[in-house]
Amino acid sequence: SQKIEQNSEALNIQEGKTATLTCNYTNYSPAYLQWYRQDPGRGPVFLLLIRENEKEKRKERLKVTFDTTLKQSLFHITASQPADSATYLCALDRTGGGNKLTFGTGTQLKVEL
Amino acid sequence: EADIYQTPRYLVIGTGKKITLECSQTMGHDKMYWYQQDPGMELHLIHYSYGVNSTEKGDLSSESTVSRIRTEHFPLTLESARPSHTSQYLCASSESGDDEKLFFGSGTQLSVL
Numbered sequence: 001s002q003k004i005e006q007n008s009e010a011l012n013i014q015e016g017k018t019a020t021l022t023c024n025y026t027n028y029s030p031a032y033l034q035w036y037r038q039d040p041g042r043g044p045v046f047l048l049l050i051r052e053n054e055k056e057k058r059k060e061r062l063k064v065t066f067d068t069t070l071k072q073s074l075f076h077i078t079a080s081q082p083a084d085s086a087t088y089l090c091a092l093d094r095t096g097g098g099n100k101l102t103f104g105t106g107t108q109l110k111v112e113l
Numbered sequence: 114e115a116d117i118y119q120t121p122r123y124l125v126i127g128t129g130k131k132i133t134l135e136c137s138q139t140m141g142h143d144k145m146y147w148y149q150q151d152p153g154m155e156l157h158l159i160h161y162s163y164g165v166n167s168t169e170k171g172d173l174s175s176e177s178t179v180s181r182i183r184t185e186h187f188p189l190t191l192e193s194a195r196p197s198h199t200s201q202y203l204c205a206s207s208e209s210g211d212d213e214k215l216f217f218g219s220g221t222q223l224s225v226l
Contacts, residue, residue, distance in 0.1 A: 043217025
């Protein structure tokens with residue numbers, strides 16, 4: 001069956017360090033992968049999209065990599081700040097189009113002073 | 114900031130009541146979605162619509178129904194609420210295309226007593 005795995009344990013890091021979150025998937029051949037941020041009691045907010053033929057994508061302090069051989073995406077936040085504390089979700093399209101996304105359970109990031 | 118609105122924000126209701134969760138977007142998006150999310154769990158797609166008069170069931174079986182009479186409006190209805198329906202319901206929309214990002218509302222937290 002299709003499965004998306006993200007670290008279930010919270011990631012605690014110190015302010016200024018780089019946070020790295022992992023998204024692994026099985027039995028998918030996604031055309032693209034998306035990352036979202038979700039704050040408690042709120043809806044997710046889109047951050048980045050990376051396509052299957054892209055190795056890396058950057059946006060300000062954010063960087064996403066996508067390895068279709070390993071079936072893995074890494075999400076990096078450089079120079080992390082307490083305001084970056086949230087749950088980060090990865091999402092895959094299942095059909096190669098049509099935008100029916102399947103979400104992972106998310107990884108909670110806590111950035112401490 | 115996404116222009117997609119959900120009401121009510123919180124709803125506590127007794128078993129057997131009929132409820133309608135409202136979702137409206139002002140972005141002119143053709144595609145709209147309803148996701149269900151329990152605490153610490155992934156989002157599950159329960160309904161989606163690719164345009165007016167088009168509705169489909171998602172991955173997670175749900176006793177709720179939806180309608181899409183106008184592009185901007187995608188309400189979800191439960192004819193007879195039960196405690197098992199207690200959850201957070203998130204509405205989202207996206208532009209047509211193969212890799213469009215989702216814009217989410219703030220969600221409705223439903224508690225059925």
